Amino acid sequence: MGRRATPEVNAGSMADIAFLLLIFFLVTTTIEKDKGIARQLPPIEPPTEEPPLIKQKNLFIVNVNKDDQLLVEDELMQLKDLKQAAIEFLDNGGAPAGSPEYCSYCKGKRSPSSSDNPDKAVISVQNDRLTSYKMYIAVQNELVAAYNHLRDRESERLYGWKFTDVSRAINEGTFQGNEEAAKEKLEVIQKLFPLKLSEAEPKTKAQ
């Protein structure tokens, strides 16, 4: 009967060790969630092909110079006014009633000198090589905001929810309900206001 009971391992310092590891991982963790503005670059066209002609009135030219100043349709503009100007241009719906290009859902001024309909309207961003990237992104951001504003408006009118909310929910996988049907509806809205942002290559001095 001389068996000794094995002594229990002292687990008192376990917490300390675990804490040490915990603190290490706490410090090194960077929960990175990269977000950004997605773009599709135009493929390189064969040089023989003529670029499609766009009527002057369907073109909204945003020019950013090397000092980060904005020239919108030949007028100097502040960045904060750009979104509204872009919305007015896209939403104009200048094609006369009855013509095949008539835009029934546009709520703009219907000025004949501005864009025919959102499908025809093209926003062209031209920038100098010395434009700062910060300004470039800010301009892109405002233009996307203009599109999102109009898409939200149309999706609220047609379906009663906001385009941006639903597309974000689907992207994050938190959407409740029929995802396929919602995606189809998103596409309908996208067709109403297709994102037509042309990024010209910056003009070289030689041209």
Added chain:
Amino acid sequence: MSKFKKKKGGEIPAVNTASLPDIVFMLLFFFMVVTVLRDTDLLVKNELPKADQVEKLKKDRAVFIYAGKPSSRYQDKFGTEGRVQIGDKYTDISNIGLALEEARRKLRPELQDKVYVALKVDGETNTGLVSDIKQVLRERNLLKIMYITTPGNELVSN
């Protein structure tokens, strides 16, 4: 002789800390799982511009391009002109294509066709450099890009 001893005095019993290691371990495992150790060393200054109309980047199908001024400790050697970094080293504009191809091959095979090029460019960089990168991407037929930004708005902060 009573069977039930009376409690000695009215002292407050010590808090039982036996479950403390368990709690700490749970936290530890959480952080171990979510931790992504940085695999690339930044050689360039990288203060991203602000934007709020953003989408999420799907990380499993992205290759990263960094661009900006060389960080202060590299400026003696590489100057202050904007430079491009892919992976762990500076890359020339003309070599971007090859470096990207290399980075793309590390992705999962089924995602290699859906690759997104994530541009992490410093806000102070000239847009000319970005245009050069975009031109190379077009030649390489890597047409899906994403300008990575930080949350915020340029208008509000100014």
